[in-house]
Amino acid sequence: MLKKLQGVEERFLAIEKQMSDPVVVRDREQYQNYVREHAELNKIVTLYREYDKTIKDIENSTGLLNENDPEIRELARDDIERLNTRKANLESRLKHLLIPKDANDEKNVIMEIRAGTGGEEAALFAGDLFRMYSRYAENQGWKVEVLSHHPTGTGGLKEVISLIQGRGAYSRLKFESGTHRVQRVPETEAQGRIHTSAVTVAVLPEAEEVEVTIDPNDLRVDVYRSGGPGGQSVNTTDSAVRITHLPTGLVVICQDEKSQLKNKNKALKVLRARLLDQMIREQSEKISEERKSQVGSGDRSERIRTYNFPQGRVTDHRIGLTLYRLESILQGGVDHLIEEVMTFYQAQALKGEKGSRVQGVEASMD
Numbered sequence: 001m002l003k004k005l006q007g008v009e010e011r012f013l014a015i016e017k018q019m020s021d022p023v024v025v026r027d028r029e030q031y032q033n034y035v036r037e038h039a040e041l042n043k044i045v046t047l048y049r050e051y052d053k054t055i056k057d058i059e060n061s062t063g064l065l066n067e068n069d070p071e072i073r074e075l076a077r078d079d080i081e082r083l084n085t086r087k088a089n090l091e092s093r094l095k096h097l098l099i100p101k102d103a104n105d106e107k108n109v110i111m112e113i114r115a116g117t118g119g120e121e122a123a124l125f126a127g128d129l130f131r132m133y134s135r136y137a138e139n140q141g142w143k144v145e146v147l148s149h150h151p152t153g154t155g156g157l158k159e160v161i162s163l164i165q166g167r168g169a170y171s172r173l174k175f176e177s178g179t180h181r182v183q184r185v186p187e188t189e190a191q192g193r194i195h196t197s198a199v200t201v202a203v204l205p206e207a208e209e210v211e212v213t214i215d216p217n218d219l220r221v222d223v224y225r226s227g228g229p230g231g232q233s234v235n236t237t238d239s240a241v242r243i244t245h246l247p248t249g250l251v252v253i254c255q256d257e258k259s260q261l262k263n264k265n266k267a268l269k270v271l272r273a274r275l276l277d278q279m280i281r282e283q284s285e286k287i288s289e290e291r292k293s294q295v296g297s298g299d300r301s302e303r304i305r306t307y308n309f310p311q312g313r314v315t316d317h318r319i320g321l322t323l324y325r326l327e328s329i330l331q332g333g334v335d336h337l338i339e340e341v342m343t344f345y346q347a348q349a350l351k352g353e354k355g356s357r358v359q360g361v362e363a364s365m366d
Contacts, residue, residue, distance in 0.1 A: 051087065054087045099346050108170070109163070109206065110203075110206055113159065113200070116197070125182040131330070136334050146162050147163055147267075147269065175338070176201050179303045180201055240254070241253070303317060307329075308326070311324070
C-alpha cells in the first residue's frame with residue numbers, strides 16, 4: 001500500500017507542476033482535467049501525509065520507552081496507544097480511497113426482476129423482491145419508475161423492469177445481480193411442504209445516449225394491443241411496443257403506458273442499458289477470460305442469496321453471512337446485507353484478486 005501511496009503523491013506533485021505551466025493554463029480543457037485530478041488525489045495525499053507523520057510519531061515515542069524516567073515511559077506508552085489507534089483509522093480510510101473507482105457507480109439503475117423456476121410461487125417472490133428494493137430505494141431518497149411489468153393473476157410478477165434514480169444507486173445495487181432463492185410453504189400447499197423457487201435479478205447502469213448510439217435502421221419496432229393477466233385486453237389501441245435490435249437480437253417489450261410513444265421511449269431506455277452492459281462485458285472478457293460478471297457469465301444459475309421463511313433467515317452465500325430478520329429485510333431493511341457485500345468486494349478489489357468491474361466480481365458460491 002505504501003508504494004501505491006508514494007506513487008499517488010508523486011503524481012500529485014507532477015500535476016501541481018503542470019498546473020503552474022502557462023502553456024497548460026492557456027489550454028482550458030487540459031487545465032480543467034488537471035484541476036479535477038488534483039482535487040481527487042488531494043484527498044489521498046492529505047491522508048497519506050497525516051499517516052506518514054503518525055508513523056514517525058510512533059517511532060519517536062517508541063524511542064522514549066528506553067528513558068530512565070518512569071513517568072516519561074508511561075507517557076510514551078499512552079502516546080503509542082493513541083497513535084496506533086489513529087494509524088489504524090487512517091489505514092482503513094486510505095484503503096477505501098485506493099479502491100479502483102467504477103465509472104458507473106454514480107449512475108441510475110435499470111433493475112430487471114424475473115420469476116425463474118417455481119411457477120406462481122416464483123412470481124409471488126419476484127413481487128416481494130420488487131417491493132423490497134422499492135422500499136430500500138425510497139429510504140435512500142431515490143425515485144423508482146416502473147418501465148415494464150407483467151403481472152400474474154394471483155398478484156405475482158412474471159417480470160418487472162424499473163428505473164431507480166438517485167446518486168450512487170448503481171454503486172449500492174450492482175452486487176444484487178444474480179439468482180435469489182426462496183424457501184417457503186405456498187398457501188396452496190395442503191401438506192405443509194417447503195417449496196424452493198428462484199428469481200433472477202439484473203442490475204444495469206442507465207446508459208446515456210452519448211454512450212450508446214442506436215442506429216434507427218438497426219431496429220424493428222412492432223406495435224400491438226396490450227394484454228393483462230389471463231390474456232385479457234388492457235387497451236383498445238395498439239399502444240404496446242416491442243423493439244428488436246437486429247444486430248444483437250435483443251428484444252424489449254413495454255406496454256404499461258397508454259401512449260405508444262411513451263412505451264417506445266421506455267423500451268429504448270431499457271435497450272440502451274442492455275447494450276451498454278453487453279459492451280462492458282465484452283471489454284471485460286478481452287481483458288481477462290477469468291473475470292466474468294454475475295449477469296454475463298451464467299452465474300444467474302447459481303444462487304447468491306437464500307430467503308428461508310420457516311427459519312426467518314436470509315443467507316448471502318458469497319460472504320457466508322446469515323441474518324435472522326427476514327421480515328424487516330423484505331420491508332426494505334436490506335442495508336446491512338448490501339453494506340457487507342460491498343465491503344467484501346471492496347477488499348477483493350484492493351487486493352487485486354478478482355478486479356472490480358461493473359456488475360461485481362466473480363462470486364464464490366457454496
